[in-house]
Amino acid sequence: MSQLTSTHEKVGYLPGSKPSTHTAFTAASGIENAVRMLEGRWKLVILFNLFGGRLMRFSDLERAIPDISQKMLIQQLRQMEADGIVTRLVHHQVPPKVEYGLTAWGQSLCPALDALLTWAEARPASPDAQ
Amino acid sequence: MSQLTSTHEKVGYLPGSKPSTHTAFTAASGIENAVRMLEGRWKLVILFNLFGGRLMRFSDLERAIPDISQKMLIQQLRQMEADGIVTRLVHHQVPPKVEYGLTAWGQSLCPALDALLTWAEARPASPDAQ
DNA sequence: CCGCATCCAACGAGATACTG
DNA sequence: CAGTATCTCGTTGGATGCGG
Numbered sequence: 533m534s535q536l537t538s539t540h541e542k543v544g545y546l547p548g549s550k551p552s553t554h555t556a557f558t559a560a561s562g563i564e565n566a567v568r569m570l571e572g573r574w575k576l577v578i579l580f581n582l583f584g585g586r587l588m589r590f591s592d593l594e595r596a597i598p599d600i601s602q603k604m605l606i607q608q609l610r611q612m613e614a615d616g617i618v619t620r621l622v623h624h625q626v627p628p629k630v631e632y633g634l635t636a637w638g639q640s641l642c643p644a645l646d647a648l649l650t651w652a653e654a655r656p657a658s659p660d661a662q
Numbered sequence: 663m664s665q666l667t668s669t670h671e672k673v674g675y676l677p678g679s680k681p682s683t684h685t686a687f688t689a690a691s692g693i694e695n696a697v698r699m700l701e702g703r704w705k706l707v708i709l710f711n712l713f714g715g716r717l718m719r720f721s722d723l724e725r726a727i728p729d730i731s732q733k734m735l736i737q738q739l740r741q742m743e744a745d746g747i748v749t750r751l752v753h754h755q756v757p758p759k760v761e762y763g764l765t766a767w768g769q770s771l772c773p774a775l776d777a778l779l780t781w782a783e784a785r786p787a788s789p790d791a792q
Numbered sequence: 793c794c795g796c797a798t799c800c801a802a803c804g805a806g807a808t809a810c811t812g
Numbered sequence: 813c814a815g816t817a818t819c820t821c822g823t824t825g826g827a828t829g830c831g832g
Contacts, residue, residue, distance in 0.1 A: 554779075556710040556726075563775050564706055566782035570697055573805070580686040590814055596686075601806060606815060616785060627813045628812085637786055644777040645693050649684075651774045652696035655746060656767055703825065720794055731826060736795060757793045758832085 566644075569615045574600050574608050576645075579634075582618065583642055587631040617641070696774075699745045704730050704738050706775075709764075712748065713772055717761040747771070 612618040617638035623629040742748040747768035753759040
């Protein structure tokens with residue numbers, strides 16, 4: 533279910549003709565929301581460690597991402613939790629144990645990121661004059 | 663040609679088993695490059711005004727995006743030009759005339775953004791405990 | 793018309809130290 | 813173990829004014 537056309541032809545969300553659900557501005561702001569959730573120095577790295585559906589403890593993530601500080605790790609996790617991307621599961625134990633995972637919606641980010649990765653790697657080496 | 667699996671099953675880029683071309687870190691950094699090019703307050707709005715393959719003058723873009731400052735417009739355009747996403751065509755005239763458009767690679771961003779938009783709009787209203 | 797330079801405020805993110 | 817608190821700094825983006 534594609535909302536934007538991917539061709540070089542005229543597209544449906546252009547101002548003037550809006551047969552589709554989106555104008556240039558609504559489409560942009562919708563994607564901006566997505567990009568905002570993905571911004572942040574570490575979010576994608578965290579996400580990729582969580583893809584696959586397994587749960588990881590705070591300390592697991594710390595080990596998996598050596599250069600991250602505790603502050604950044606918790607901050608980015610909490611933001612993604614607030615965004616509905618990651619789940620936070622607290623086990624009331626001594627010592628404490630908290631596991632992080634992905635929501636179903638978070639999992640569904642995977643194909644979109646795949647598209648982005650494919651695009652990024654298709655970058656031509658030499659500048660192409662259109 | 664998908665490089666990441668989109669299922670909830672085990673995925674190929676996970677540490678330990680790397681039959682695919684990507685580890686969690688190379689995949690993340692590849693996408694980070696893409697996200698970095700899309701960050702910036704106005705880049706997506708500019709992009710959407712350029713999709714469709716038509717050329718737009720500097721002043722056209724200024725009019726199309728009322729709240730943007732000249733500094734921001736030129737800055738984001740130049741960055742995207744450096745990234746190989748937009749083209750810059752200078753007509754040596756009096757008064758000056760410069761037209762901006764998308765490279766072929768820039769055009770090919772469209773489906774990837776579409777995937778992101780579809781994902782963003784699929785966000786569940788209520789928090790879903792996975 | 794198109795763009796550059798400068799100054800400034802706001803925010804993101806790292807380092808470090810401390811707590812339940 | 814899993815956080816919180818504070819400080820600092822680099823970067824981003826806005827406003828304004830000048831130049832080819």
